[in-house]
Amino acid sequence: MQRHPGRADLSPVTGTGAELAALRARVAELEAxxxxxxxxxxxxxxxxxxxxxxxxxxxATMTGVVDAITEQSVVGTDSDxxxxxxxxxxxxxxxxxxxxxxRRHRVTDFHDPAELAGRGLAALVATAAERGSDVRDWTxxxxxxxxxxxxxAVTPRADDGGPGGWTFVGTxxxxxxxxxxxxxxxxxLVSHELRTPLSSVLGYLxxxxxxxxxxxxxxxxxxxxxxxAARLERLVxxxxxxxxxxxxxxxxxxxxxDLGTLVHAAEESARVTAAAAGVTLAARVPAGGPVxxxxxVRLGQALDNLVSNAVKFTPRGGRVDLTVVAxxxxxxxxxxxxxVGVPAAEQAGLGTRFTRGSxxxxxxxxxxxxxxxxxxxxxxxxGRLELVSTEGRGTTATLVLPR
Numbered sequence: 001m002q003r004h005p006g007r008a009d010l011s012p013v014t015g016t017g018a019e020l021a022a023l024r025a026r027v028a029e030l031e032a033x034x035x036x037x038x039x040x041x042x043x044x045x046x047x048x049x050x051x052x053x054x055x056x057x058x059x060a061t062m063t064g065v066v067d068a069i070t071e072q073s074v075v076g077t078d079s080d081x082x083x084x085x086x087x088x089x090x091x092x093x094x095x096x097x098x099x100x101x102x103r104r105h106r107v108t109d110f111h112d113p114a115e116l117a118g119r120g121l122a123a124l125v126a127t128a129a130e131r132g133s134d135v136r137d138w139t140x141x142x143x144x145x146x147x148x149x150x151x152x153a154v155t156p157r158a159d160d161g162g163p164g165g166w167t168f169v170g171t172x173x174x175x176x177x178x179x180x181x182x183x184x185x186x187x188x189l190v191s192h193e194l195r196t197p198l199s200s201v202l203g204y205l206x207x208x209x210x211x212x213x214x215x216x217x218x219x220x221x222x223x224x225x226x227x228x229a230a231r232l233e234r235l236v237x238x239x240x241x242x243x244x245x246x247x248x249x250x251x252x253x254x255x256x257x258d259l260g261t262l263v264h265a266a267e268e269s270a271r272v273t274a275a276a277a278g279v280t281l282a283a284r285v286p287a288g289g290p291v292x293x294x295x296x297v298r299l300g301q302a303l304d305n306l307v308s309n310a311v312k313f314t315p316r317g318g319r320v321d322l323t324v325v326a327x328x329x330x331x332x333x334x335x336x337x338x339x340v341g342v343p344a345a346e347q348a349g350l351g352t353r354f355t356r357g358s359x360x361x362x363x364x365x366x367x368x369x370x371x372x373x374x375x376x377x378x379x380x381x382x383g384r385l386e387l388v389s390t391e392g393r394g395t396t397a398t399l400v401l402p403r
Contacts (some may be wrong), residue, residue, distance in 0.1 A: 001337075002057045014384040015276040073140075073150070073170040076157065081121040085164065093150070094171060095143035107168060112139035112147065125166050128154040137177070140170065149174045169254040187239050194236045201229050238369040243378075252380055257296035259401075260285040260332055263322050270311050270320075278316035281307075283323075290326040292401045299401075302377040306335040306397045313395070314339035330383075334398040341391040374399070 073093045083105050086098045094110055108120055115138060116123045122307030127134035135153045142148065150170040157164045205226045209219065267283045274281040292299075311319040318338040325332045374397075375385040382402050389395040 039061065040236045041180075051240070058299075061336040068234070071171070073108055073168075075168040075170070076165060077107050077168070078165040081108055083107060085167075090170075093142065093144075093170065094140060095147065105309060107166070110140055110142075115139055119217055121166075124152075124168070125154055125156070128166070131292045132156070133142050137173065148172050149177045182269050188238070192240070195240070198229060198233050202226070203232065203336050205229065207250075235369075238373060241373055252295045252298060254293070255296060256291050257294045257299045257372055258289055258291050259299070259324055259333060260287075260289050262296065263302045263324055263333060266307045267322055269304060273308070274311045274320065277311060277314070278318075279309065279311050279314045282319070282321050284321070285324045286326055290324070290403070292331055292381075292403055294401065298377045299381070299399075302399060303333065305374045306399065309370050310335050310337035310339065310395070310397070313337065318394075328401055331403060332398050333401070334396055336394065336396040338394040341393055341395055342389040343391050371397075 036272075071089060073090035074087040075083060075090050077083055082103060083101050084103070086096075090101075096105075103374055106121070107124065108116060111124070119126075124138070125134075127136075133155045135151060135155065138149045138152050140150045151173045152171075153169045155167050155169075157167050162312060187234065192213045205222060208214070209222055209226065214222070220284055247260075263283055263285050263288040267281060271281055307320065307322065314320055314337045320337045323336070325334070340392045371385070371387075378385045378399055379403070383400045386400060387395065
């Protein structure tokens with residue numbers, strides 16, 4: 001009888017008892033394999049069902065979290081910038097409901113075209129693509145044409161190991177930036193209006209103090225007036241300087257600065273004050289410099305600020321040490337004191353304008369501008385200001401400058 005491959009043989013089974021036994025055993029094996037495969041399919045099906053439920057729950061949780069954010073806009077896009085996520089914060093800020101935006105708009109549709117400079121999405125994400133994240137101010141344009149200044153944090157999102165898109169978290173800072181601008185304008189205006197009469201006061205005081213006929217008491221009184229007028233003039237200068245820094249008009253005169261000379265000058269300037277306060281002042285400077293590129297006047301101002309701060313906040317019997325350490329690529333100038341230090345919770349704000357430690361606000365005069373100015377000078381030279389402080393044990397301020 002002709003047999004056809006792949007077709008079940010329905011003819012009666014014939015053969016020896018051994019062959020029949022072997023066939024029955026094979027059938028039993030196949031049946032067992034079928035049952036095992038069926039059980040495995042059932043198990044995998046249950047696992048897939050559980051995984052699907054978990055993914056749905058996770059997605060619902062993430063959606064709930066994003067939707068609960070109402071003070072920040074959260075916009076998620078695909079790799080081309082098409083909006084896929086649009087939370088209530090984005091609805092409130094930009095004036096469009098989710099249904100009108102998702103899959104219908106690109107994130108660039110809500111940006112000031114002038115800021116994008118024709119680069120489209122690349123203008124928003126280039127830095128985040130290179131560094132992993134980016135935070136900066138952008139101008140958002142709402143549906144009604146309203147323009148808002150928004151601090152936007154951009155991060156890339158990966159799907160299955162590949163580029164999936166971008167997440168934009170925006171905080172409306174329009175009021176904050178406007179307040180900062182008005183404050184800087186006010187500071188600059190007041191400083192300018194104060195500087196003119198102060199110059200006249202100091203000029204005439206100098207003329208009066210040159211009069212040999214002045215009595216001892218009168219001269220002493222006028223010396224007090226002159227010292228305080230000079231102090232006020234320095235404060236006005238600091239206010240003008242910080243306003244220039246904030247406005248991006250920080251003036252530098254390029255050249256070379258001998259840090260050894262500047263450190264000794266700062267030490268000499270503070271020596272009389274330190275002696276009167278009972279504070280020991282010492283400097284350790286390597287021979288022959290070192291010399292760094294920069295504005296010698298501004299760097300001298302930064303060192304004067306650090307040394308005068310250290311002396312001012314160090315009680316009688318304390319010590320202030322100035323140390324210069326030169327490396328091939330940078331120079332570190334440290335001013336270490338044994339003063340009152342700064343509370344740990346307040347150290348993050350050091351170097352911010354008008355910020356002073358709560359433990360010295362009433363006991364030590366000052367406006368909280370010295371460190372802010374010093375940090376700005378360091379940054380302008382491509383360096384940095386490092387601050388380490390322990391309350392009750394002292395502070396070390398280190399000016400780090402590239403060579």
